[in-house]
Amino acid sequence: MTPASARILIVEDEQIIALDLSDTLADLGHVVVGVAGRGEEAVTMARSLSPDLVLMDIHLSGDMDGVTAAETIRRGGGAPVVFITAYDDAPMVQRAKLSEPYGYLLKPFNVRELRVIIEMALFHHRMQTEREALTRQLREALQEVTQLKALLHMCAYCRRVADDNGNWERFESFLQRRTGAQVSHGMCPECYARVKASGLGEPEKR
Template identity: 40%
Template sequence: MAKVKLLIAEDDVVIAQNLALTLEEIGYEVCNTVSSGEDLLLQVHQHHPDLVILDITLEGKLDGIETAAILARSTQVPFIFMTALSDRETIDRAKQTNPHAYLVKPFDVRTLQSSIEVAIHNAATRLQPETPASEATPAQEPADNYLLHNSLFVKVRNRLEKVSLKEIVWAEAQDIYCNIKTQNHIYLVSQSLKNLEQRLPAKDFMRVHRSYIVRLTAIQAIEDNHILIGNKQIPIGNTHKDNLLNRLQIL
């Protein structure tokens, strides 16, 4: 019988290593340990764990609760919070993500093991059979109800930050997520590059590779099938090269 595969997100390296060793000793497989929410979201799609165990306090821009919210929207992987935080505000925030367990440090091995078993069992019972395609309700085209058309709002921890479209210089696919690079920041958003492309005005932005969108006016040079924007080299896909060159004034 295959071992249950776990992925751990913990910003304290010593705690992460000790937890991984403990879990392996009681029969689980730990596929990886990471220290940030951004890394966890990438690793989930590489390792396909049966369960994620994550601390609420993490490195990077995403805390554990924000990471879990993205995880819940994009996958069916169950997750357990482990944290030293037990205040009402934190618990209320955590509850919004529907975690499969909430462990307050310190906890013993027996509590951890029982929480993992119950979480995996409950996750399996939550899964519902998919509706056959022939019975699915056709998707409705969303109305254009956006208040602003020159900006996006990006979630950063517990707030939404306004990002002007004119500040975006490029966007890069990260599996089912993407990085948005502005003049001063890089934002990780829970949107695919394809979805982001539909939000960006085609007169200003262009897909130049399966993994990249660029602002045309941000291009500083093109060299050896690469676009240069600052110190970033962005590859040009063969299927996009002609379209890109046609939109540039070349002498």
Template identity: 40%
Template sequence: MTTSAIKILLIEDEFILGMDIADTLTAEGYRVVGVAEDYTTALELFQAHTPDLVLCDVQIQGPYDGIGVIRRLSAIRSFPVIYLTAFTDTVTFNNAKETRPAAYLVKPYQLSTLRTSIELALHRFTEETIEAGTPDEEVPEHEVTLGRDSILRIDEVIFIKKDGRFIKIQLTDIICIIAEGNYVMIKLATTRYLLRLSLGMFLEKVNYSRLVRTHRSYAVNVTKVDNFTESEVMILDQTYPISRQYRDDFLRSFMIR
């Protein structure tokens, strides 16, 4: 498979409840990498599967509560977290707030609320990652909106919205991008996706140096190229045009000795 659903680590020490939440998330198209009941299991799953997001019950058994587990996982790398809790007291909330969660959901909660919280958590985490790379730039406050053609990026991964859900695509798996009227087609080895964007806008949003424009209607992943001439490039037995206007940019993407 060239794409995969968003990977979620669930930290919940009530077995039946944990399985119920995991089944619900799986039915919604997410990939639950595991259900951890304590810090040791959470750490093993976190390191083995590199989840995109963590759902964590605040009150779990063991040497560390949910907040303590998140503090220790956050020391390894940054990630968005959503707390699930039955507690609404100020002390618990303030302790949780110190770990900068994306959301704090009080049980019972609606599935639609959880789904929206997951999407916003990923979006905000991406925004914060981008801002962290440009700390001197002042970013105005704005309302977060996720349109059907939103593109999110974390490292070598993008998320595109399809049927109300964000689908993960590895940038390294993309073969080419093809303009089709007001749309672009993202072509992978076995899958294709359509987005209502111009080719130029898509390349600007994704900002991936390996995707290089070869024609007004085509951009290819140069790491996938099998061979090329001055007028065309071949990838997996398919040819794509190289126009004179973009030929130099295409050649510059290779290290010429």
């Protein structure tokens, strides 16, 4: 997709309007990947065609209207949706908001309005996608930093550990710096019995 072009799915149950919208989108440099007339069909086509944007009429024939179709597409991680409708009644608008659309266009609209809302929807979706990717990368980087490496270089004599730069430090300090965990020193039962049996004195329990 170039900045001036997008792959768009049209969801409109009136064929004349859908055809006119297809011609307008082509004139704007976009590619119409499909036209759906029912909500169920829109969901299926959105999954199979992976459009960059869905222009969705709210009032559709059939059991699934445009709002329900948009909610289903959103839950499936699909393309952003811009609603197109001839009605602006408050209850419908409030219900449509719950599906988190990227725009709301009232019929009849002109070419300039259509162009602007498509550009804004694509821009906001791209920014949201980039933010989510950055958040995911930061989370993964944080997890990697806090996890110990699979192989630690430990001195067999003093039990110090080498970091990535070749600096040696106490294992306790290394562990706390990498994971935040603190180490308390004590003596396991086997060592306690061994020291006690050696006659070196009563070992201190901690």
